[in-house]
Amino acid sequence: MREFIPPAARFIALPSPFAMRRGGELAGARIAYETVGRLTPERDNAVLILTGLSPDAHAASHPADTDPGWWEAMVGPGKPVDTDRWYVICLNSLGSCKGSTGPASPDPTTGEPYGPGFPELSMEDIADAAAHAVGALGVERLACVIGTSMGGMSSLSLLDRHPGLARGHINICGAASALPFSIAIRSLQREAIRCDPHWNGGRYDDGNYPQRGMFTARKLGMMTYRSALEWDGRFGRARIAPQDGGTGGNNGHREDHQNHGNHGNHGDYRDGDAPLPRDPFGHEFQVEDYLERHARRFARRFDPNSYLCLSRCMDRFDLGESRGGSTEAALARIRLEKALVIGVETDILFPLRQQRQIADGLAAGGTDVTFLAMDSPEGHDAFLIDTVRFGAPVAKFLTTL
Known part of the structure; x- marks a missing residue:
C-alpha cells in the first residue's frame, strides 16, 4: 500500500476528528491540492476542480511542477480555464x-496503512472535505465549481450540502446517481481485485500485490471510458505485427496523451513498458495489446484499496436519496446563477440522459442552464481527449461569470 503524491502538492488539514457520513471518523486527515493563477484581492475569481476517480491534484503545469497535468490542454494561461483570469x-x-487521506494513508492509532479498515466513504464526505478546503484557502464564494466524471457527482453533493458556496457550475460527464450498468461494471472491477490470490483481504504489500486483479479492473474500465465507435475506427481487426514479438504496436494509431485519472477519470503513462509474454491464447489483436499496456501502466500507480473505496462510493451515491426525496427535487434545490452541463452521445458509463437530468433539474430550480450534447466518438473520456471540442463552450461559459 503506497501513496503517490505529486511533488508540488500542498495539504490542508481537515477538522479532527472528521466524522464520516456512514459512521466512523478520521483523525489528522488531510486534503492534497494544487493551485494555478492568482487570487484577486476581492477573492472572487476562484474556480474549483473536482476530479474523476483516479486523478491527482496536478491538473496543469505551473512553476512548482512543470510536468503536464492531467487536464493540461484545458487549464493554463490563455486556455479555456484561463489562469490569467482565474x-x-x-x-x-x-x-x-x-x-489526500485514504486507505493507503497511515492510521494514526497504529502507524500502519488503514487498508480495508478505512471508514466507509461517501460522496458527501468528499464534498464536505472539499468545502472545508475551500474555506481554509480563504475563499468564501467560488466563481465556479467544475466537476468531471466522479467529480460531477461530488460537485452536486458539494453544491447541495453547502448552499451559496458557488455562483456557477460546469458539470462534465457527471451524474446525480449511479445507474445499474455502471454499478455492474464497477462491481466486476472490485471482484477482479478481491479474487486475486495476492489480495489477502486488503493486506497486500509490494511483494505480494494483486496486480492481475488490478490489470483486469483497469481493462474493464478502459472498455467503458471509450466507445465501440472509437474502438472500431482506431483498431478495427488489426493484428499485432509479428516483429513486435508480442509487445504490440499501434499500426500508426496515436497513443493517448492525456491520463484520465492521472477516471485522469484514468491512468498514468510515465512508466516504461515491459515486454509482454507470448502464449497460445495470448494477445493477437492490437486492441488486446492496447488494454494490456494501459493496465500495466496503471496497476502499480493506484492503490487497490483506494480503488475499491472510491468505486463503491460512486455506486452508493444518489443525490435524491441523500435528501430523502427524488433526484429531480434535490437538483431543483441547488441555487446557482449559471450552469453548463455537458454530456457525450457515445458515453456508455455516464450516459447522456444523466446529464440531461442534471440540466433539467437545475433549471427547474431557477438556474440559467446551458446543456450541450457532444457528438464525439471518444465516449466518456472525451473531455480528456477531445479538448478542442470541449474547450470552446467551457471558455465561453466562464466569460459570463
Whole structure:
C-alpha cells in the first residue's frame, strides 16, 4: 500500500476528528491540492476542480511542477480555464492515494496503512472535505465549481450540502446517481481485485500485490471510458505485427496523451513498458495489446484499496436519496446563477440522459442552464481527449461569470 503524491502538492488539514457520513471518523486527515493563477484581492475569481476517480491534484503545469497535468490542454494561461483570469484550485479526493487521506494513508492509532479498515466513504464526505478546503484557502464564494466524471457527482453533493458556496457550475460527464450498468461494471472491477490470490483481504504489500486483479479492473474500465465507435475506427481487426514479438504496436494509431485519472477519470503513462509474454491464447489483436499496456501502466500507480473505496462510493451515491426525496427535487434545490452541463452521445458509463437530468433539474430550480450534447466518438473520456471540442463552450461559459 503506497501513496503517490505529486511533488508540488500542498495539504490542508481537515477538522479532527472528521466524522464520516456512514459512521466512523478520521483523525489528522488531510486534503492534497494544487493551485494555478492568482487570487484577486476581492477573492472572487476562484474556480474549483473536482476530479474523476483516479486523478491527482496536478491538473496543469505551473512553476512548482512543470510536468503536464492531467487536464493540461484545458487549464493554463490563455486556455479555456484561463489562469490569467482565474485562480484554479484542484483537489485530490478524500479516499484517494494521491496525497489526500485514504486507505493507503497511515492510521494514526497504529502507524500502519488503514487498508480495508478505512471508514466507509461517501460522496458527501468528499464534498464536505472539499468545502472545508475551500474555506481554509480563504475563499468564501467560488466563481465556479467544475466537476468531471466522479467529480460531477461530488460537485452536486458539494453544491447541495453547502448552499451559496458557488455562483456557477460546469458539470462534465457527471451524474446525480449511479445507474445499474455502471454499478455492474464497477462491481466486476472490485471482484477482479478481491479474487486475486495476492489480495489477502486488503493486506497486500509490494511483494505480494494483486496486480492481475488490478490489470483486469483497469481493462474493464478502459472498455467503458471509450466507445465501440472509437474502438472500431482506431483498431478495427488489426493484428499485432509479428516483429513486435508480442509487445504490440499501434499500426500508426496515436497513443493517448492525456491520463484520465492521472477516471485522469484514468491512468498514468510515465512508466516504461515491459515486454509482454507470448502464449497460445495470448494477445493477437492490437486492441488486446492496447488494454494490456494501459493496465500495466496503471496497476502499480493506484492503490487497490483506494480503488475499491472510491468505486463503491460512486455506486452508493444518489443525490435524491441523500435528501430523502427524488433526484429531480434535490437538483431543483441547488441555487446557482449559471450552469453548463455537458454530456457525450457515445458515453456508455455516464450516459447522456444523466446529464440531461442534471440540466433539467437545475433549471427547474431557477438556474440559467446551458446543456450541450457532444457528438464525439471518444465516449466518456472525451473531455480528456477531445479538448478542442470541449474547450470552446467551457471558455465561453466562464466569460459570463
